[in-house]
Amino acid sequence: MLHATEVLGGEAYDAQGNFVGRVSELFIEPADQPNRVARYLLGRGKYLPLLARHDQISSVAPGVIKLNVEEKELEHFHPNEAWLAVRKDLLDQQIIDTRGRKVVRVNDVDLAEQRTNGTVELRVTDVDIGLTGATRRLLQGLASPMLIRRIQERLPARTIRWEFVNLIEPDPLRRVKLRITHDKLERMHPADLADIMEELSPAERQAIIASLDEESAAEALAELDSRLTSQIVEKMAPGKAADIIEEMEPDKAADVLAALPPETSQDVLEELQGEEAREVEALLSFDAHSAGGMMTTDFVYVGETATRGEVLEWVRGREVNVEQLDSIFMIDGDAKLSGVVPVSEREGEGDFRALR
Known part of the structure; x- marks a missing residue:
């Protein structure tokens, strides 16, 4: 298991062992594979950044990645709104935990390694919302990866599975592009x-x-x-x-x-x-504080032979707002009004008096 903070900032070397740049961003392409790191952005200081595809990665370790191609085979970076950026769109951002039904902030992203035909793909498995992720980011660059891992082992883990993460994107066009x-x-x-x-x-x-x-x-x-x-x-x-x-x-x-x-x-x-x-x-048309302003146009009517139990079952099955229900209208076999039964105020769930 790797973490985004261990990969970001890491050194990238090509197939000849030459230094190419540092990993400055990880991109996911939701339209293709919703949890795969598809591209690595490699910063090169004053030079234009390069992009390494997932199939150009031979190994990934904390602080370093190795490519299976030479630098000249990498493409130049052009922004794409359809790519989800791990650093920009996830780290330090609020997301919705749909399982826990709450809003949380992402401290780190957990990545699983998947080896295929001599290449390594990283897959997002969880987002870290606890102290482990916060500690990794706080100590990044100040302590060795091994020491950071020893420290985090003593801390309680708080993560959310990727499938329960709901992203928040205010831009409607980008929501569509990201398949949110x-x-x-x-x-x-x-x-x-x-x-x-x-x-x-x-x-x-x-x-x-x-x-x-x-x-x-x-x-x-x-x-x-x-x-x-x-x-x-x-x-x-x-x-x-x-x-x-x-x-x-x-x-x-x-x-x-x-x-x-x-x-x-x-x-x-x-x-x-x-x-x-x-x-x-x-x-x-009514004043908000008048009886008319507080009334509703909904009403309940039942057959005059209905029992209290039948009425209760019918009302509850249709999620009728009992708080606004003060009377039940009774109709005869010809659908004519035959009586009105007041709703009892004795029970909050709508304990109706006997209809007959």
Whole structure:
């Protein structure tokens, strides 16, 4: 096992044993192999840096790499936004631990060696978020690799498997080039996702919401602090904001729009379609602190022969907001209103009185 900090800054020698330069960056090409170090950037002081491909590496050890080609066979470096840079994009950067459901900072990157046909490939296995990675970086260049390894063996390891790492990239075009998706975030509970977003910068929050599907974005915004929700929605294009707000409950959608500047709120409202727009407009017409401003257009109706247990099962199965449910309407066999049953306030889970 190697670590990025042991490779970065290391000396590179060609097949003839000539010094070529120092490793200044490691590049991953997500479109090809999402965890393979595909290219090594070799700095050469005042000269143009060179690139060594993964199939041009014969060995890698802490502080030194050896090539299986001569220097003249290496190509000159040209920046590529589709490459993930280990030093620039990972070290010291915040990432999302999708398994632990939290935001963490990367101290180092763990690399496994894979030998193929006389070459050595490095594969990212984990990111180090603990003291071991921090210690390696602190002592790099001040102590020998052997001494650093002896010290880190006494420290508790804290790592995250690469497959559970979700990168945060504010630039939408680069997100596409790097193949960054947030599928794992969409599968999180909205409250957990909202907690994660509260730890991010405004640009990072905007990036996360922009890349989620509308339903997941709406659920996360509904759990987020109202001030942050307003900041996020205000920066969106009205059409995109409307698509997300349409996935919210009418009362929550009205709350979000009411907190926006009037012009922005109107722009988004004009993008809403059909019944959703009429319901939200109706709620917005009330003062926020009046009974109308706090009401919802949702209601529950059941057959008049329904039992308490059947109603409880139905309500819970559809994730009805019991806090806003004060009555259940009963209908007869002709679908006509036959009675109203108040919801008991004795139990937080919605302990309804007998329907008959």
